Amino acid sequence: MAFSFNQLKKIEGNTIKLPALTLTANKGDILAVQSENEYIQRIFAMFNDPKELNSEMITLPDDGLRSVYLFQRDDGLYQRLTVKQTLTFWCGLYQQTPNVEDLLTLCDLHACAYKKIKHLTASESCRLRLASALIQHADVYLFEDPSLMIDLQSKQVLHTLLLHLAKNGGTVLVFTTTLEDAIRLGQKVYRYNERGLQEIEQDKDEMEEVFEETSLMDSSNNQVQLDKVSAKVEDKIFLFNPMEIDYIEAREGQTFLFVNHEEFASSTTIKALEERLQPLGFFRCHRSYLVNLQRVREIIVWSKNSYSLSLDNASKSTIPLSKGNYSKLKELIHL
Incomplete structure (x- = not known):
C-alpha cells in the first residue's frame, strides 16, 4: 500500500460536507473517482490546509505530504513567461534536471514553446500544467478534473502522462465529475457520492451479461x-x-x-x-x-x-x- 484514505470525512454541525471516503492505492495504480464538483473541491481544500488532515484520516508515504503532487485547475502561471521559460523555471525551482525538450515532446508543447502564457489556449495551458507533474517527483499524484474543457489532443497527452507516472512507480488518483472520463482514465473506477464510495464494475468478457444472440446485420x-x-x-x-x-x-x-x-x-x-x-x-x-x-x-x-x-x-x-x-x-x- 502506497496511499490510503481512511474514513476521510468532513462534518460541520449536523451537515455532512464530505461523506466518509475509504480508498487504498498501491504503487503503479491509476484509480479514477467520479464525484460531484463540491466533494472534489473539498478534498483538495483539505490537502491545501493540512491542519484539516490527520494521520487517522490518511496514510501517506514516508515523506508525508511532501511526496504528494496536486494538479489543480486554478493553479496560477506566470503570464509573461513563455512555455519553455516556464518549464526551465520549474526545473530550477524544484531542483530537478529533466530534459526540457523531452518535456515539450511528452506534453505536445513544441508548437507553442515560445508562446507567452497569456496567449495560450485553455488546452495548451492544461498541457503545460501537466508537465509540472514530470518535474515535481512524487510518490502520489492527485488530479482535479484534468479533462475538463480540453481538446482531444490534450486528453491524449493526459492519458499518456498518467501511464508514464504509473509505469515509473507513482500512485495516481484522478477525481473527475464525469463517468466517461473516469472510465477512460482509470484502471479501476469508483463513484463517490452521499452514500460513500462504490467501485464501478468494468466490462470484462467473462462478466458480460448473457443475452440472446441477435445479429445487428441480419x-x-x-x-x-x-x-x-x-x-x-x-x-x-x-x-x-x-x-x-x-x-x-x-x-x-x-x-x-x-x-x-x-x-x-x-x-x-x-x-x-x-x-x-x-x-x-x-x-x-x-x-x-x-x-x-x-x-x-x-x-x-x-x-x-x-x-x-x-x-x-x-x-x-x-x-x-x-x-x-x-x-x-x-x-x-x-x-
Missing part, C-alpha cells in the same frame, strides 16, 4: 421497432423518436436519455432499451452506455485497453467504449 431476424421511448419530467411524460436520442446512460440504478443538450430520466432499464433499440442501430458500447451509431463520428483509441466514441451531436459528447465491445464494433462496421 435484418431478417429483427422486427423494426416503431414505438417511442418515454421519459418523465415532473408530471409530464415525453415520447422520443429513437433517432432523436444520442445515447443512453445507466447510473445509480436509473436510466437517462441524452437528447441534444438535455438528459431525461427513463423508467425503462438499459437492458430493455437495448433489446428494443438494437434493430434500429443502437449499440451497447459499455455496460453503462447504449449509443445511437448514427451519431458516432470517431472511434478514439487511447491505448490498447482504453477507447472512446466521439459523437456528432451538438455537445460533441464522448462516451466510453469497452475493450470487448471495441472488437464487436470493429466487426460490425467491417474495420
